[in-house]
Amino acid sequence: MKIAKLLLASAALAGFLGASQAVADTSGKKIALSNNYAGNSWRQAMLKSWEKVTSKAVADKIVAAADAFTTAENQATEQAAQIQNLILQGYDAIVINAASPTALNGAVKEACDAGIVVVSFDGIVTEPCAWRIAVDFKKMGSDQLDYLAQRLPEGGNVLEIRGLAGVSVDEEIHAGIVAGVSKHPQFKIVGSVNGDWAQTVAQKAVAGILPSLPEIAAVVTQGGDGYGAAEAFKAAGRPTPIIIMGNRHDELTWWKEQKDKNGYETMSVSIAPGVSTLAFWVAQQILDGQDVPKDLVVPFLRIDQDNLEAALAATEPGGVANKEYTLEEAKAVIAGK
Amino acid sequence: MSAFVPSPRLVRAALPALSLAALLVAIWFVQPRAISYFGFNLMLNLAMPIAFATIAQLCVITVNDLDLSIGAFVSFVACVGATWLNETPLLGAVVLLGAVAVYALIGALIHLRNLPSIVVTLGMSFFWLGCSVLLLPSPGGSVPAWLAALVKFRTPFVPFAILVSAALALIVHVGLMRSAWGAILRGAGGNPAAVARAGWSLLRTKVTMFALAGVFGVLSGLSLVGLTTSADANIAIRYTLLSIAGVILGGGEFVGGRVSPVGAVLGAMTLTLAGSLLSFLRISPDWQIGAQGAILIVVLALRALVNRLERRR
Structure with missing residues (x-):
C-alpha cells in the first residue's frame, strides 16, 4: 500500500517535472x-x-x-x-x-x-x-537636451513644441525636457507652442510665435511636428536651427535633403x-x-546621422x-x- | 385562427422584449458560453449604468424635452465618486445633492423662460465637462470600497445587474404609468394645456421630472464608477446618445408623454448586448456603428409598421 502510494507520488512528481520542462x-x-x-x-x-x-x-x-x-x-x-x-x-x-x-x-x-x-x-x-x-517618455525628452548639449556646448535659445494639451504623454515628455534644461543650464526655453503631434498644426503654431522670438539655436519636439517647424522657419526667412525629428517619413525626407545639400545634422527619436x-x-x-x-x-x-538613409529607405511614405x-x-x- | 392575431397595441408593447429575445437567441447561436451566469454578469454589468441613464433621459423626454447633457453629467458624477466621495464622503454627498438641485433648476429655467431644452442642456453638457476636468484633470482617482463592492455584488442564480434593472423598470413603471401622480407627470408632456387648465402646476411637474433625471443620473454615474473603479472626465460621453436611443428603442416617442419605462430598460439592454453580438460575430469595428444603427432602424421600422396597423383599425 505504502509503496504503491510512493510510486504514485513519484510518478506524479515526474509528470509534473516533465510538464514544466516541456515549455514553449x-x-x-x-x-x-x-x-x-x-x-x-x-x-x-x-x-x-x-x-x-x-x-x-x-x-x-x-x-x-x-x-x-x-x-x-x-x-x-x-x-x-x-x-x-x-x-x-x-x-x-x-x-x-x-x-x-x-x-x-x-x-x-x-x-x-x-x-x-x-x-x-x-x-x-x-x-x-x-x-x-x-x-520612458521622460527620457525621450531629456535625451534631446543631452544630444543638444553635445552639439552646442555653449548652449543657446530653445523653442519647445509640445503635443496635445492634457494628454499624459505630453506632460511626461515635457517633464523630461524641463529636467534636461536644468541639467544643461546653458540652454534656455524661450518659447513653447502646442503642435498636437501634427505637421500642419505645428507649422501654424511656430509661424505664429516666431516673430516674437530671439535667435533660436534648437527646436525640441515630440514627434510629427519637426517638418512643420522647419517649413515655418523657412517661410519666415530665418536660419534653420537644429530641429529634433520624430521618425515620420516627411521629417526624415526633409532631413535627408538638407543633409545632401549642406551637411545638416540632427537626430530623430520616437516610439x-x-x-x-x-x-x-x-x-x-x-x-x-x-x-x-x-x-x-x-x-x-532613435535615428542618427549615419543610419538615416537606411531608416528612410525602410519607412513607407506617409508612415x-x-x-x-x-x-x-x-x-x-x-x-x- | 383570426382570434389568435394579437392586437397591435400588444405587439407594440412586446416589441422591445421581442428584439431583446431575438438578440439573445443570436448570441446563444454564435457564442453559447455567453448564455450563462458568468456570461450575463460580464455582458450586462455595464448595462446597469446605461439603464439608469436611459431612465434619466426618459424622465426628461416624458415632459417633452430632450437632455443632451446626461452623458457629461454622468461623467461628472463618476469624477465626484472617484475623488470627493472617497476622500471626504460628506462633501461628496453634498456635491451630488447639489448637482440634483442644479438639474431641478434647469427644469425650472426651461419652463419659466420657455427656452428650448436642447440648447440649454447642450450648454450644460459643457458646464459638466468643465467641472469634471477641473476636478480630475487627468484620469484617475479611486472609488470608496463600499461602492465597488456594491456594484460587483454576486447574487445567487440571477446576476445582480438583471435584478437591479428589473427593480428599476418595475419601480418607475408603477410610479409613472400606474399612479395618479404619474398620469399628471405624463400629461404635462403629452398635453400641457389640459393639465394646466385642470389646475396643476406645470412648473412643479417639470422641476420634478428634471430632479428625477438628476437622481437617476447620479445613480448611473455611481454604478459606472463602481464598475470601472476610477474615473475619467470623458468616461460616459457616449451615454447621451445611447440613452436617447434606449428610450426610443423601448417604445418612447419624442412627442412627450408617450414613454415606456420597462421598454426603455429593455432597450438599454438591447443596445448593450448588440455590441456584444457584433463583437462575437467579429464584425470589423468600422462597420460596428453602422450595424448598431441598422438594428435601431429595423426596430423602428417594425414599430412604424405596427403603428400603421393600429391606425387601420
Whole structure:
C-alpha cells in the first residue's frame, strides 16, 4: 500500500517535472488585441505590424489565434465592454492599448480573475494584475537636451513644441525636457507652442510665435511636428536651427535633403509602432510559463546621422519608422537587456 | 385562427422584449458560453449604468424635452465618486445633492423662460465637462470600497445587474404609468394645456421630472464608477446618445408623454448586448456603428409598421 502510494507520488512528481520542462507549448492558446483608436498613421502602422508578425506566429503554430479588435469611438466604456466580450470569447491573453489608464481597471481585473493574462502597452493600465510595457517618455525628452548639449556646448535659445494639451504623454515628455534644461543650464526655453503631434498644426503654431522670438539655436519636439517647424522657419526667412525629428517619413525626407545639400545634422527619436508585436511576444512568453516582470520599459527608436538613409529607405511614405520584434528580441527586452 | 392575431397595441408593447429575445437567441447561436451566469454578469454589468441613464433621459423626454447633457453629467458624477466621495464622503454627498438641485433648476429655467431644452442642456453638457476636468484633470482617482463592492455584488442564480434593472423598470413603471401622480407627470408632456387648465402646476411637474433625471443620473454615474473603479472626465460621453436611443428603442416617442419605462430598460439592454453580438460575430469595428444603427432602424421600422396597423383599425 505504502509503496504503491510512493510510486504514485513519484510518478506524479515526474509528470509534473516533465510538464514544466516541456515549455514553449502555447500552440493552443489564443491572444486578442484590444485597441482603442485607429485614426492616425502611427496606429495604422501598429495594426499592420501586429497583423504581419502574428499571422506568421499563427502559421508557425506558435499560437492558435491572434485577432485584433478596435473600438470605433475611442471611449473607455466601449473598450471595457469590448474586453468583457473578449473574456467570454475564451481568449487566453488580451493585449491592450488602452483609452484610459484607469477607467478600464474594472474590466481588466475581471479578466485577471478569469485567469486571463493581460498585457498593456503604449496606453497602459494601472491595475496591478496586468503587465505594463511602458515607454520612458521622460527620457525621450531629456535625451534631446543631452544630444543638444553635445552639439552646442555653449548652449543657446530653445523653442519647445509640445503635443496635445492634457494628454499624459505630453506632460511626461515635457517633464523630461524641463529636467534636461536644468541639467544643461546653458540652454534656455524661450518659447513653447502646442503642435498636437501634427505637421500642419505645428507649422501654424511656430509661424505664429516666431516673430516674437530671439535667435533660436534648437527646436525640441515630440514627434510629427519637426517638418512643420522647419517649413515655418523657412517661410519666415530665418536660419534653420537644429530641429529634433520624430521618425515620420516627411521629417526624415526633409532631413535627408538638407543633409545632401549642406551637411545638416540632427537626430530623430520616437516610439516604434511595432511595440504591439513586443506586447504580443510578452503575452506569449507569459502563457509559456516564463517569469516576466510586471513592468517593462521599451526602448524608443532613435535615428542618427549615419543610419538615416537606411531608416528612410525602410519607412513607407506617409508612415513612421518602425521596428517589429522577433521572439528573440522580445526575450532580450524581458531579460532587461 | 383570426382570434389568435394579437392586437397591435400588444405587439407594440412586446416589441422591445421581442428584439431583446431575438438578440439573445443570436448570441446563444454564435457564442453559447455567453448564455450563462458568468456570461450575463460580464455582458450586462455595464448595462446597469446605461439603464439608469436611459431612465434619466426618459424622465426628461416624458415632459417633452430632450437632455443632451446626461452623458457629461454622468461623467461628472463618476469624477465626484472617484475623488470627493472617497476622500471626504460628506462633501461628496453634498456635491451630488447639489448637482440634483442644479438639474431641478434647469427644469425650472426651461419652463419659466420657455427656452428650448436642447440648447440649454447642450450648454450644460459643457458646464459638466468643465467641472469634471477641473476636478480630475487627468484620469484617475479611486472609488470608496463600499461602492465597488456594491456594484460587483454576486447574487445567487440571477446576476445582480438583471435584478437591479428589473427593480428599476418595475419601480418607475408603477410610479409613472400606474399612479395618479404619474398620469399628471405624463400629461404635462403629452398635453400641457389640459393639465394646466385642470389646475396643476406645470412648473412643479417639470422641476420634478428634471430632479428625477438628476437622481437617476447620479445613480448611473455611481454604478459606472463602481464598475470601472476610477474615473475619467470623458468616461460616459457616449451615454447621451445611447440613452436617447434606449428610450426610443423601448417604445418612447419624442412627442412627450408617450414613454415606456420597462421598454426603455429593455432597450438599454438591447443596445448593450448588440455590441456584444457584433463583437462575437467579429464584425470589423468600422462597420460596428453602422450595424448598431441598422438594428435601431429595423426596430423602428417594425414599430412604424405596427403603428400603421393600429391606425387601420
